[in-house]
Amino acid sequence: MQLTPADHAFITGGASGIGLGIADALLKRGVKVTIADINDEALAQVLASRGNGLRGVLLDVRDREQWREAKEKAEEVFGPVTVLVNNAGIAPDGLELADSVPESFERIFAINFFGVYNGIVTFGSAIRSLGRGHILNVASMAGLSGDRPTAGAYSSAKYGVVALSETLRAEMKPHGVEVSVMCPGLVMTNLPANTARVIGKEARGAMPGGLDAGVAGEMAVRGIERGQFYILTSFGRDDPIRKRFEEQLAAFAAGPDPDLA
Template sequence: MGRLDGKVAIVTGASRGMGESHAKRFIKEGAKVMLTDLNEESGQKLAAELGDNARFTKQDVTKLEDWTRVVAATEEAFGPITILVNNAGILGPVTTTVDLDEEAYQKVMSINADSQFLGAKSVIPSMLKAGIGSIVNISSLAGLRANYGFPSLAYVASKFATRGMTKAIAAEYGANNIRANSVHPGFINTPMMVEATDEGGGDALKEIFLGRLAEADEVSSLVLFLASDESSYITGAEHKIDAGMSAH
C-alpha cells in the first residue's frame, strides 16, 4: 500500500524543481494529483509521464478565478481534495529595500503569499466535504530569519507571511480535521536556486553543516510525511530542512 492511497492532491508550481519532485513522490505513494503551473508544455509532459492518476492544468496562482477552476477540475477528475501543497514561488530581485521598487515587491508578495491564501480559501471547502485535509505551505529559511542583501525584503516578508497564515489556518480548522504546516527549506538544488547562486550554492556552503545543497527529493520526503496520515497530530508548525543553517 502507498502512504497516500485514497488521497487527492493539488501541487502548484509543479512543472519543475521541488514541485515536480513532490508530484512524482505523491503519485508513487498512491495519490491522485492535479499539477498546476504557468509552464503548460512542461506540465503537460510531466502529467503524461506520471500516468492516469495525474492531471495538469495551467494556473495563475494569484487569480481567485483560476483557483476556483482548478478546484472544480480536480473534484471532477478525482473527487474531494485532501492535500494542498502551495509550492509555487519566485525569488524576485536581489536588491536593497531602498532600491526595491513597489511593482517588484507586490509581484513577489502576490505569487509567494497571496496565492497561498487564495489556495487555502479555495480548497478548504473541498477538504470539509472530505472530512480531512493537510495543507503544506512551502516557505523558506527566509521565513525564519533575514540576511542582509540576499534575499530581498520582499522575499523575506512573503515567506514570513506564509508562516503566519499557516498557523492561522491550523488554529481555525483543526477541529475540522484539517491540518496546516509550513516547510522551510534552506539551499536546494533546483533551477531557481542555481539561477540565483550557482550549482555549488555559492557562499552559502559556509553555513551548511553538511557541506552541500539538498536535492529536491529530500524536501519531498518531508512534504510527503506532512501530507500523509503519519503526521496526523502535527499542525501549525514550522519544519526546517536546512542542514543546520538555522542553528548558527
Template sequence: MQVAGKTAFITGGGGGIGGGIAEALVEKGARVVLADVDLDHAQAKAAELGDAALALTLDVTSLESWAAAKGATEARFGPVDILCNNAGISTPRMDLEEVPPELFARVLAINVTGVQNGIASFAGEMKARGSGHIVNTSSMNGLNPFGTFGAYSASKFAVLGLSDALRQECAPHGVGVSTLFPGLTKSRMSLDPKDGPAADPETLAALLPRMMDPVWSGRAVVRAIEEGQAYIVTHPDYRPIFAARCEEILAAFGDPAQPGYGTGASATMA
C-alpha cells in the first residue's frame, strides 16, 4: 500500500515515535492527524509539518473521545487509510509486587485498551472498503521482558498478541497489520527520568547516545506499510537476547505431558 495521498491517524502523535511516524509519512506525501492527550504537543508538531497535519485531542481510553476525533478527522481529510496505535506510557523501575494496582490498571488501559479502542473505531470500515493498514506499537519489551518493567512488558506482550490475531482477521479483507518493536528512542517517555528506562539523570546521560532519532523509526514504519511487513524491528542489536529466549521456549516442546497423547494410544499410569 503506497502512503502518498493517504490519511493517517496517529495516537501519541505529539512527539517521540508518534511524531517521527508523522514526519516520515508527510515526507512520502501522506496527510496526518496527530492525536494526543496533550494538545499543545500535538499542535507544536503539526506546526512543523504544515498543512498536511492536523492536531487533535484524544484520550485513547475513551471511545467517546475516539468518536469525536474520528469525526474531526473525516471532516478535514476524509476516511482514515492508516491507523497508528502508538500512544503509551511506561512506569518507574520497580518490582511487580510494588506496582500500585491503580498504576497497573492505567498502564493496561492506555497501552492495551487504547489500542483496542482504535481498532474498534477504524478497522471495520477499512475491512468494508477492502483497504487500509494498522500499525500497533509494542516495544522491545514486548519481545524481551525485563525485570522492574513487568507491568509495561505485560502490556506490550498483549499488543503483540492482539496484533497477530488482528492480522489474521484483516488479511482476507485486504487490510494490513504491522507491529512495531522499538528499542531506546528519543521521546518524552524515555527522556523523563521519572517515567521511563532512565531511573536518574546519570543513567539517562549514559543511555542518551544509544537512543535513536524517532524519524528513523517512522521511516521503518512507512516501509512496512508500503511493503506489507508484519513486524518492524528498529534495533536489531536485541536479537541475541530474543533468540536465546526463543530457544529456551522451543526446548520446552518435548514429549507430551500425557503418555500416548496425540498418537491414539490409551494413556497408562504406572
C-alpha cells in the first residue's frame, strides 16, 4: 500500500511497544494516527511528546461498545480509517494446559484473539467500502509454532490470529484491501507490565533483550508498503515451523491405511 498524508491509521496498544513503534513509523510518513490504549497515563505521555498528527483514545479491546465509540472519536477528527493495526495483547500466563486456570485462559483469548476480531468487525466493512486500505494483525512467532510449554493459551490465540488473517486476506483482496499478519519474536517492550496492569498484579519492567520496538515498528510499516502478508522480526528460527509442516506433509504422503481405504 502506498501510504500518503491522506491516510488515517488506528492502532490498538499504541501507547507503547510495537504499537508505538508502528505509530512513529507512520507519523514519519505523514500518516495521521489514532492510538488506542487501555493505559490512560501512557496515552497522555505519548500525546504530550508527539505532534498534531497524533490523537489518542481509551480502549479496552474486549469491549465492543468502546470500539464503536473509539471509531467515532477517531474519525470525527482525522476522517475514515484506512489502516487498521490490531496490536494490543498480553503475555502468556506460564501455566501448563493441564494446570490452567479457565479465567486466565479466557482472558488471554479475549484480548489476544477477540480483541483482533473486534477491530475487524468494527472497521472492516468501512475499509472495504473505500476500495483501498490495509489491515495489520499482530500475532507472534508463537502463532507459527506452538511447541513452547506453558504458553498454550497464548499460542492458541496467536495461531487463531494467523488463521483469521489468512481468511481475511481472501475476503478483502477482491475489494482492493490488503491484509498482513505480523509474527514478531522477542521485542523489547513493556508487555509484562501491561499484562500485570490488566490482570491486577504488581507491574514488572520491560522485557529484557530482543529487538528495539522502534525497529520492529519500522519493519511492520515497510511490510505494509510492500504488501507482505507475513511480516517477521526474527529470522533463523524456522526449524520448529519446518518440522511441523514436514510432519503434516508426511501424513498426506502416507495416505490412508489400505485396510480403511
